[in-house]
Amino acid sequence: MHSYRPAPVLEALGVCSEDEQLYRALLARPESTTTDLSRDTGWPANRVGRHLKSLLSLGLASRTTGRPARYLPAVPEAAVELLALRKQAAIVEARLGASVLTTEFRRPDSFTVIRGAEAVAQRFYQAQQSAQTEVLILDRSPYVVLPIEPRRAHGVAYRTIYDMASLSEPGDLVAAQSAGCRILRDVPLKLVVVDRRTGLLPTSPDVVVELGPSSLLDALLRLFELLWQQASPLSPSASEGPLSGEDQQLLALAAAGLTDQAIARRLGVAQRTVERRMQRILKALDATTRFQAGLRAGQRGLLV
Numbered sequence: 147m148h149s150y151r152p153a154p155v156l157e158a159l160g161v162c163s164e165d166e167q168l169y170r171a172l173l174a175r176p177e178s179t180t181t182d183l184s185r186d187t188g189w190p191a192n193r194v195g196r197h198l199k200s201l202l203s204l205g206l207a208s209r210t211t212g213r214p215a216r217y218l219p220a221v222p223e224a225a226v227e228l229l230a231l232r233k234q235a236a237i238v239e240a241r242l243g244a245s246v247l248t249t250e251f252r253r254p255d256s257f258t259v260i261r262g263a264e265a266v267a268q269r270f271y272q273a274q275q276s277a278q279t280e281v282l283i284l285d286r287s288p289y290v291v292l293p294i295e296p297r298r299a300h301g302v303a304y305r306t307i308y309d310m311a312s313l314s315e316p317g318d319l320v321a322a323q324s325a326g327c328r329i330l331r332d333v334p335l336k337l338v339v340v341d342r343r344t345g346l347l348p349t350s351p352d353v354v355v356e357l358g359p360s361s362l363l364d365a366l367l368r369l370f371e372l373l374w375q376q377a378s379p380l381s382p383s384a385s386e387g388p389l390s391g392e393d394q395q396l397l398a399l400a401a402a403g404l405t406d407q408a409i410a411r412r413l414g415v416a417q418r419t420v421e422r423r424m425q426r427i428l429k430a431l432d433a434t435t436r437f438q439a440g441l442r443a444g445q446r447g448l449l450v
Contacts, residue, residue, distance in 0.1 A: 154166050156229070159230060159232075159233050161206070162200075165197050165200050165206070167187065168197045168201060169201055169206050169207065172201075172207055172217055176219060177216040178216065178217055179214045179215065179216055180194050180198065180217075183217070198217060205225060205229075206219065206220050207219055207220060221437065224437075228376070231376050235334075235369065235372045238365060242365050257355050257357050257360070258356045259354075259355055260353070260355075263351070266348075266353070270346060270354075273338060273344055274302075274340065278302070278341050279303065280304075280340075281338065282304075282306075282337070282339040282342075283305070283306040283307070283337065283338050283339075284306075284373070285308050285309065286335070303326065304326045305328075307328050307330050308330070310331045328377035328378055329378050329398070329399070330373060330378070333373070335347070336348045339367060342367060343358070343363075344356065344357070344358065345363045378398045378401045379398055389427060389443065392423070396420065396423055396427065397436075397439060400424065400440065401436075401440040406421055406424070
């Protein structure tokens, strides 16, 4: 006699069949422990633990505090949307590889290579000072040619996506807070695009490729917009709702995937303070999990 196993539906989004099987077990029994899931699936505890780690990294599950640890499934609609956005970003990155070759073959004069730390720093300064309308930035460490706080041209709109690892100190977080800043785990590359016509793409600490209008620059712009959708806002919104500005900031960091310990380090407060504030946020939003709190805050415009 064979047990029925539903056909996988998340494989196209990069979720293996065993991860999906465990996710469905969580949907059937929220707040399960590792022991519960081992009993429900018939898997040994080490196998359950391995796939739980995968679900956590994919954003398909979250872990409660306390002992024993219990696991909560992400809301399917929201989880699938996030996976789809990541897949789209991966497709754009794959197209970037082909675009590089195409650009070199068809338009050898559409890019310039700038070498030397002094020349690179000077070009970044000139490009941003010449901006007329907009500067888009993907920012990640190391900061050899692109500082965490760029020199801003007056009257120009800036949108910056910071890599989570780049904001390791409370001072970094304060410097990065403005209406045009967001945070994302694993920003794939460093980039500055000025007025959607000039792109500066560092390839090493002292080498930058400058791109003019081209299919490659178009692909980089599409990648930026996809990453912008996935990133979490850093700047609290002016709101008279249930969350204070500090609460919105904390929830934005939690939505970006930071642990309580990491949030406490970035905000310069004790971990217990973060935990107490998170409990207050859950109560204010009538939510039982952080994921649910993030969704409700986003739906109510409290994280914009």
